[in-house]
Amino acid sequence: MAAQKRTGAARAGWTALAWLVGIVFFFPVLWMVLTSFKQERDAYTTTPHIVFTPTLDQYKAVFSGGIGTAVANSAIATIFSTLLVLVLAIPAAYALSIRPIKRYRDGLFFFISTKMLPIVAAIVPIFLAVRNLGAMDNIWTMVVLYAAMNLPIAVWMLRSFFLEVPRETLEAARLDGAGVRQELTEVMLPVVAPGVAATALICVIFSWNEFFFALNLTATRAATVPFFLVGFITSEGLYWAQLSAAATLASLPVLLAGWIAQKQLVRGLSMGAIK
Amino acid sequence: MTAIAERPTASAAGRPPTSDRREGWRRRGPLMPALIFTIIVTQVPFLLTLFYSFQSWNLLRPGSFHFVGLSNYVAVVKDAEFRNALWITVLTTLGAAIIALVLGTMLALLLERQVLGRGVIRTLLISPFLVMPAAAGLLWKTTMFDPVYGLVNWVLTPFGVHNVDFVGQFPLASVMTVMVWRWTPFMMLIMLAGLQAQPTDVIEAARVDGARPFAIFREVTLPYLRPYMELGLLLGAIYIVGTFDEIYIMTQGGPGTATTNLPYYLYQRTFQGYDIGQAASLGVATVILTFIVASVALRTVFRLFTETEGR
Numbered sequence: 001m002a003a004q005k006r007t008g009a010a011r012a013g014w015t016a017l018a019w020l021v022g023i024v025f026f027f028p029v030l031w032m033v034l035t036s037f038k039q040e041r042d043a044y045t046t047t048p049h050i051v052f053t054p055t056l057d058q059y060k061a062v063f064s065g066g067i068g069t070a071v072a073n074s075a076i077a078t079i080f081s082t083l084l085v086l087v088l089a090i091p092a093a094y095a096l097s098i099r100p101i102k103r104y105r106d107g108l109f110f111f112i113s114t115k116m117l118p119i120v121a122a123i124v125p126i127f128l129a130v131r132n133l134g135a136m137d138n139i140w141t142m143v144v145l146y147a148a149m150n151l152p153i154a155v156w157m158l159r160s161f162f163l164e165v166p167r168e169t170l171e172a173a174r175l176d177g178a179g180v181r182q183e184l185t186e187v188m189l190p191v192v193a194p195g196v197a198a199t200a201l202i203c204v205i206f207s208w209n210e211f212f213f214a215l216n217l218t219a220t221r222a223a224t225v226p227f228f229l230v231g232f233i234t235s236e237g238l239y240w241a242q243l244s245a246a247a248t249l250a251s252l253p254v255l256l257a258g259w260i261a262q263k264q265l266v267r268g269l270s271m272g273a274i275k
Numbered sequence: 276m277t278a279i280a281e282r283p284t285a286s287a288a289g290r291p292p293t294s295d296r297r298e299g300w301r302r303r304g305p306l307m308p309a310l311i312f313t314i315i316v317t318q319v320p321f322l323l324t325l326f327y328s329f330q331s332w333n334l335l336r337p338g339s340f341h342f343v344g345l346s347n348y349v350a351v352v353k354d355a356e357f358r359n360a361l362w363i364t365v366l367t368t369l370g371a372a373i374i375a376l377v378l379g380t381m382l383a384l385l386l387e388r389q390v391l392g393r394g395v396i397r398t399l400l401i402s403p404f405l406v407m408p409a410a411a412g413l414l415w416k417t418t419m420f421d422p423v424y425g426l427v428n429w430v431l432t433p434f435g436v437h438n439v440d441f442v443g444q445f446p447l448a449s450v451m452t453v454m455v456w457r458w459t460p461f462m463m464l465i466m467l468a469g470l471q472a473q474p475t476d477v478i479e480a481a482r483v484d485g486a487r488p489f490a491i492f493r494e495v496t497l498p499y500l501r502p503y504m505e506l507g508l509l510l511g512a513i514y515i516v517g518t519f520d521e522i523y524i525m526t527q528g529g530p531g532t533a534t535t536n537l538p539y540y541l542y543q544r545t546f547q548g549y550d551i552g553q554a555a556s557l558g559v560a561t562v563i564l565t566f567i568v569a570s571v572a573l574r575t576v577f578r579l580f581t582e583t584e585g586r
Contacts, residue, residue, distance in 0.1 A: 011388070011389060011390070011391075014385065014388040014389075014390050015390040015391045015392070017385065018385050018386060018388075018390040018393075018396050019390075019392065019396060021382065021385065021396075021400075022395075022396040022397075022399040022400050023399065025399060025400050025402070025403055025456070025459070025460070026399035026400070026402050026403075027426075028403070028406075028411070028414060028415065028418075028419060028456070029402045029403065029406055031414075031418055031419075031426065032406075032410075032414050032418070035418060043418075043424075044424050045424065046423065046424060046429070047429065048426060048429055087308075088308050088309040088312055089309060091304075091305030091306065091308065091309070092305060092306045092308070092309035092310070094305050095302060095303065095304070095305040095306035096306065099302050100302070101299070101302045101303050101306060102299070102302075107306060107310070110310075110313075111309075111313065113569070114313055114317045114318070115513070116513055116565065116566075116569035116572070117317075117321070117562055117565060117566070117569070118516065118517045118537070118538060118541075118561055118562070118565055119517060120517065120519065120537070120538040120541045120542060120558070120561070121321070121324065121541065121558035121559070121561045121562045121565075122317065122320040122321055122324060122558070123541065123542070123545055123558075124320075124323075124324055124327060124545055124551055124554050124555050124558055125319075125320040125321075125323035125324050125327065125555075126320050127545065128323075128551070129320070129323075144316060145316065147312070147316075148312065148313060148316035148317055151309060151312065151313055152313070155309060180301065180305075205405070208407070209407045209408055209409075211408060211409045211519065211520040211523070212519050212520070212538075212542075215523070216542075216546060225407070226407060226408075226409040226410075226520070229407070229409045229410055229413060229524075230409070230524070232413055233413070233524060240417055240418055240424075243413060243414075243417065244414065244418070246410075247406075247407070247410035247411075247413060247414055250407045250409075250410045251405065251406045251407045251410050254405050254406075254407065255402060255405045255406065257405075258401060258402075258404070258405040259398055259401075259402075259405075262397065262398065262401060265401070265464060266464040266465060266467070266468050269461060269464065269465075269510065270465060270468075270506060270510060271510075273506060274465060274468040274469075274503075274506070275468075
């Protein structure tokens with residue numbers, strides 16, 4: 001009895017601590033959402049206001065400030081770059097797992113090594129090339145660059161899923177005379193569909209949040225959401241509530257996606273190393 | 276593997292070598308689009324960077340393009356700001372990755388203790404990682420770190436802190452706080468995966484044998500978690516080394532060069548100086564330095580990947 005009571009108390013203690021830490025970590029996010037529903041005068045108080053009359057004014061202001069275009073641009077860049085990644089990565093991962101090429105390890109090594117080199121080191125020629133091709137401030141430029149950015153992760157991740165396809169099913173299909181394409185679409189894809197979804201999620205997160213290319217290669221027409229936020233740096237002293245509304249809108253899609261697909265998140269971030 | 280296994284049978288059946296070659300291309304075919312795309316978009320720019328690094332070329336001065344040999348590199352070696360940026364990159368990357376790993380491991384261990392509402396707490400804890408980095412930088416700089424209205428000042432008031440301009444006075448610590456806040460959830464997720472894959476029977480056996488909880492942790496859990504820690508640290512470092520968003524938003528590399536890391540310095544040299552030759556040689560120097568570190572990291576990562584795959 002005593003031991004049971006003690007473990008019960010310990011459990012309550014650990015639970016309280018876990019909640020406390022969880023709330024501390026989450027607090028900046030919560031504060032962002034709360035502030036976004038405030039009037040500016042409630043956002044600037046030396047003692048933080050928890051109780052206030054909520055308003056949608058800031059969201060209205062952000063939309064009339066043009067975040068809609070930025071969201072549309074971000075959506076195009078995210079969706080199409082993710083599709084391009086999948087179109088390229090699925091066959092590549094197949095060639096590196098199911099019917100591996102002879103030097104598949106070199107292939108894997110090549111893809112991951114491109115991820116290790118800092119993007120900024122290539123910005124000079126990319127900037128010049130984009131400028132000379134007349135592709136500045138064009139959202140399709142972002143699509144191509146984001147696809148290149150995410151492709152290595154996607155190849156690794158998809159490969160880890162492909163390796164889980166039961167060999168027997170494949171062998172059976174091969175005996176039945178299925179060709180490579182049939183094998184891929186009819187045997188593999190149904191099994192690895194969750195893996196494809198997880199890979200897409202990771203690509204969506206990274207391309208939606210991407211800032212460096214957007215900052216340097218877009219301007220007014222193709223500005224994405226992170227670029228839109230930069231506009232608040234100069235006027236930061238005056239518009240915290242509005243800034244919070246923009247930040248909330250900017251973060252919402254990825255927050256929701258990540259919350260829903262928590263399990264896939266770790267696998268994607270570890271490029272498939274952790275199941 | 277199958278390629279090696281199939282080859283002798285193919286020649287034993289007396290098939291001509293052309294079908295062997297055709298089979299090779301059939302296998303390589305699906306890889307080609309991704310490979311060519313990656314080479315064009317990521318490798319060609321690197322080669323061009325190398326070419327530009329031997330030229331003198333300022334975009335603001337038309338006609339200035341000419342070959343200058345190694346003089347850009349001499350400038351890089353002599354450049355004190357480059358060394359400063361290198362040092363800040365090493366410091367922030369290692370510092371943030373290690374602190375995040377320690378915190379993340381502690382959080383993962385906490386969540387493993389049968390706490391109530393575990394799923395909700397985990398959801399709360401992973402949120403910092405999902406918030407857009409540019410937005411996070413803006414919010415921390417203003418609503419959190421502001422000297423007058425910031426929450427951090429308010430929370431620390433009972434401890435005698437008044438109107439401290441965190442970003443201005445402790446720029447590096449402020450930026451690193453945001454990095455740690457963002458990357459701790461990442462580390463926690465990796466360590467949680469490690470804890471969940473841990474065989475419970477060993478722990479049960481140790482407990483039956485009367486081992487104390489701390490001894491169990493040190494002798495059983497920690498050795499088991501080690502590869503996950505290495506993986507977290509390496510992947511974390513790979514992601515963190517390229518940090519640009521937070522620095523651009525929060526400090527613009529300043530005050531002075533206090534928070535100018537290599538990515539930010541490269542950005543500055545390219546888009547504020549428009550000195551392509553100089554920027555390119557800095558880029559090459561960065562690539563060489565990263566490659567030295569990365570080749571060590573790659574080997575470890577590869578070993579870890581093959582280990583986890585073998586399970």
